[in-house]
Amino acid sequence: MSKKTIYFIFLSLFLISLHFAVSADEKSVTYTAQSLEADLLNNKPCKRLEGNVRFTFHQTGIVLSADKVYKYDDEDLIEAQGNVQMVDKQGRLIKADRLTYYSETKLATLQDNVMFESENVTCYTQQLVYDMEKKQSSFSNGVKLLQNEMILTSTNGMYNGITHTATFLGEVVLSDPRYVVYSNQLSYHTTTETASFSGPTKITAEQGMLTTAHGGIYQIAKKYLLFNQGTLDIKDLSLFADRLELFDAKDCVATGHVSLRSKVHNMVITGEKATYSAKDKKTEITGQPLLTSTINDELIYLRADTFIVLEKENIKEKHNPIHEIHALNNVRLYQELIQGIADGAVYNSSDNTIRLQNKPVVWCGNYQITGEDVHLAILEDEQVKMFVNKNLFMASADPVGNYNQVKGHKMTADFQKGAIEKMSVEGNGESLYFILAENNELVGMNHMKCNLMEITIKENQLERMEFKPKPNGVFYPAEKIKEEQMKLEDFVWYGEKWPTKENILAMNPLNEI
Structure with a gap:
């Protein structure tokens, strides 16, 4: 066999190994790419991986893919660019334009056009920090969450993949075909489709507007809304109670210290329980x-x-x-x-x-x-x-x-x-x-x-x-x-x-x- 033939076979095997099994020395991480070259980025030595780059983090079961990845030689840092995707064992998917990952802290920061998918929930944001070990995400610079017909937006938020709970802080707006909820703090459970809001909250609906300073819950799938010490405004009537329950944005049950007030006729009815039917335009007060x-x-x-x-x-x-x-x-x-x-x-x-x-x-x-x-x-x-x-x-x-x-x-x-x-x-x-x-x-x-x-x-x-x-x-x-x-x-005298x-x-x- 000629030397030229032997050299050709050796070169082909080398290229195949680059494509299928460029492997790290660390047991917890392996990676593959179409090309691997030494590079210098930010005056730091690193490896530049390009073409179908794929990192597998065996400890967490997360797979990272991107068009290009820089793996630094002297620190536990990975930077990914272009079509960045992260997938865990449960099928949760995160997409972004850029990623920075520190293996020591297990924190990945994804930026620009970030999309997060978990079961039937999708989130959009410009920046997400993901804790691979705790399965927790934090959103900043605005976040939008979509599930079925519900849209939830906020300034900042966090998602716990273990408890399936999202927490949103700052200018929170939840909207669906029945209600629009405005609050500064809201927790949302993606499995039960239940939103819990705290502090001052306003909810608008076709029939009127609800306000409370003490929060409540909204079970989206059941079309059920609960308010604590809330007020329901229906046209020129205002209904206040210690506890307000709304069903499908149509009917309401109020209990506790109930007060129905007319904004036009200077009239108020107090009691212990009230029910409202939107179909019949009727309110009944007892107690x-x-x-x-x-x-x-x-x-x-x-x-x-x-x-x-x-x-x-x-x-x-x-x-x-x-x-x-x-x-x-x-x-x-x-x-x-x-x-x-x-x-x-x-x-x-x-x-x-x-x-x-x-x-x-x-x-x-x-x-x-x-x-x-x-x-x-x-x-x-x-x-x-x-x-x-x-x-x-x-x-x-x-x-x-x-x-x-x-x-x-x-x-x-x-x-x-x-x-x-x-x-x-x-x-x-x-x-x-x-x-x-x-x-x-x-x-x-x-x-x-x-x-x-x-x-x-x-x-x-x-x-x-x-x-x-x-x-x-x-x-x-x-x-x-x-x-x-x-x-x-x-004749009867009823004086008594x-x-x-x-x-x-x-x-x-x-x-x-």
Whole structure:
């Protein structure tokens, strides 16, 4: 065999070895490349590897590949350039334009167009520091994390590959089809798809906005959001609670110290639990709820077992919806001019009207009014307009304990500062009126029956009474009045149930008036 042939075979074997098995002396790292040359970089001797460069770190199971790698001779430093990729045993992948790795600290710094992939999570950043031993990454100069339909961005962040938890700090924004979360600190578990946020946080959704100073959690896959001491703003309503839970950005459950406030009508309802349905535009409040509203600079209190707030379209002002509030069971009403009880009530915040239903009893001044349905309109200048439909019965006690009484089918009345000014009674009208002398001695009693009564009272004194058609009436002198004649049929005095401000507020354990 000629010397030329032997030289050719030797050269071919040498080139093959460079391509497949350029190997390090260290047992923990092996590397291959298409070419290997001695070089001097930054005045430091090194090896320059080019062409399909591949480093295998056997201790951690990580494989590094790049177009070009510089391995320094006198220090444990590797610098990689061009199409840099790192892959571990679990298939986690990191891509970048440049890499610097110190084998002593096991820290790799990747820069420029960095992409990190782990299972179904992808991160983008301009700089990433990766701890090969601890499987931990830290991001700086901005980071974006994507998983399914969720996008999470932040100024800085860290990812733990063992616990599958990412922590983000500074200008954190998480967005998906349901919510956009703004926070300064957020932890995200990539396996359970759960985000935990700390400190001041704001969340926007189609239905409104949520804010809290105490953080919470968002389970993305379950479409479940939990707030601690948060506020949910829905159009012109604001719902605060110790604990707020939202489901699919549509329904909400609030517990603890619950407060529902109208931003337009100066009204608030407190309670222990509230539920909100976006589909029905309905909020239900339970747990000894109390409604407080300001009407003409006067506070009005309404107590019930349950409040249901319905949002209805305002035809005249579409941007200003009407809130119709239904009070259910054990209703108690207190305002300085008017008080009442019932088993049901409807309060309209836009026009300050209250409709008492199911056995209502109303007190205005010294007058007790009952009927199947009582409608109150609270007007300006301490005026109250009252409508009673069906089975009207009105009574008032005089100074000596007699009860003046009026009954009929329905009534319309105007009250000024708690005193009747005008009253109209229609249908089967009947009245008892006791006449007193100046010393309050009983003079006699008028008993009248008529289809229509028109009554005007001034300074609590009967000024005019008109009957249509001609009434049937009897006057009984005091000495001829029998006890059974002093009460009209169906007369009941409910004085022991007369609400006061003190007994209404005493039922409120939250003391948030």
